[in-house]
Amino acid sequence: MGHLWGFIDKNGKLVIPLQFQWAGKFSEGLAHAKLADRYGYIDKSGRFVIAPQFLGAGRFFDGLAPVKLGGRWAYIDKNGKVVIQPRFDEAHTFSEGLANIRLHGQYGYVDRTGRVVIHPQFQWAGSFSEGLADVLEEGVYGYINKKKKLMISPQFEWAGRFMDGLAPVKVG
Secondary structure (H helix, E strand, C coil): CCCCEEEECCCCCEEEEEEECEECCCECCEEEEEECCEEEEECCCCCEEEEEEECEECCCECCEEEEEECCEEEEECCCCCEEEEEEECEEEEEECCEEEEEECCEEEEEECCCCEEEEEEECEECCCECCEEEEEECCEEEEECCCCCEEEEEEECEECCCECCECCEECC
16 A cells, blocks of 8 residues: 555644545645655645646645646646646746746746746755745755845855855855
8 A cells, every 4th residue: 555644733642534545745835745656636625626646746835836737837826726837848837937947958937827937947946935046057055036046156056045145055
């Protein structure tokens, strides 16, 4: 049968039964869960409010979630309606109004309408946090702002998101 996923409350009581092949964290009132090899979205009662129909799924942020339809990633709203058509090789959650996506092997950013606002050009691009995002160019990480201006030159082996004014980095 394999492993099953469910949800507990703070008292350790099982409140959503062990029934899913996989389950993600709740975000904006919904969690993505896998049933019969497809992902959908459940509410806090454990009921699917968006039927399991996607090959992949991510969390809701800013009212949108990335989902995999066929071989491409798209974005849906909380009604399950596709609002950004499937055209990305990879798609991540929105943060500060932008989402990092991969297209033709390179990473860039789209806005909530699906318009590319920072052309895919990086080896990797992280989520925006506190106005900056970590990007990988030629094997080293730096940070850009939302206007694609390089704010911290690429110089790190690894770089994380800014939280409370600081970001973890690795050198040497």
